[in-house]
Amino acid sequence: MITTHEELRGWFAGRIPDGLFESLAEVTVDREEITVVGRIAEPSLAKDTSGPEQVAAFLARAREFRERTRDDRIAVAREAEQRFGRKVSWGAECGTERVLFTHVAAPVMTRLRQPERQVLDTLVEAGVARSRSDALAWCVRLVQSHTDDWLTELRDSLEQVRRVRAQGPDTAAEEATAGEE
Known part of the structure; x- marks a missing residue:
């Protein structure tokens, strides 16, 4: 795999x-x-x-x-x-x-407090977005456009963690052999 x-x-x-x-x-x-x-x-x-x-x-x-x-x-x-x-x-x-x-x-569920909902509602009222959902997507794109370098570095770090984990020992096999002793 x-x-x-x-x-x-x-x-x-x-x-x-x-x-x-x-x-x-x-x-x-x-x-x-x-x-x-x-x-x-x-x-x-x-x-x-x-x-x-x-x-x-x-x-x-x-x-x-x-x-x-x-x-x-x-x-x-x-x-x-x-x-x-x-x-x-x-x-x-x-x-x-x-x-x-x-x-x-993909739908994403989130819980927002009133100050965050007010941000979304302001974007809707101003015509920037059609709904709270569109406003939240707009906010995510705005953050993404201003943090691409940071997000790229974070994703690269996560990929390195996945590689290291994949190279580690198979814990299921270790547990099976430990029970045989």
């Missing part, structure tokens, strides 16, 4: 059909979902193409890629979902644009 992020990334790198992506840009995982994002070829554009025209071309290329590769991606996703017990979502990077095709929106 795959236990580390590197092994998971390696599994996808080995399992994704050759030529599907130019390169595997990112594989992220949490309790519910594995998201696989690959870099795809940019469309040929004139050197003097405007910024908005480039963005439109990159997004159109990503949509074309999504349709053309659907069967291949579904086959890999089914195998991965059975093997890892998580949904697989896909995305593509083209030029300056990143597009996620599908992704899980």
Whole structure:
């Protein structure tokens, strides 16, 4: 069974059909979902193409890629979902644009005191969010955008802890042999 992020990334790198992506840009995982994002070829554009025209071309290329590769991606996703017990979502990077095709929106339960609820309600009343749920998601994205370096370091540390644990002795086997003495 795959236990580390590197092994998971390696599994996808080995399992994704050759030529599907130019390169595997990112594989992220949490309790519910594995998201696989690959870099795809940019469309040929004139050197003097405007910024908005480039963005439109990159997004159109990503949509074309999504349709053309659907069967291949579904086959890999089914195998991965059975093997890892998580949904697989896909995305593509083209030029300056990143597009996620599908992704899980998992409900998260939390208890908030009145001051925290007032923050959410203010965001709703101001039209920043449609609901408390949207407001909470907005807050998480805001924190994420300001703490990416810190979160990356924390995730790397957690991955190191997982690797060390995986290299440790098998406690179930030790307990079984201890009972035989």
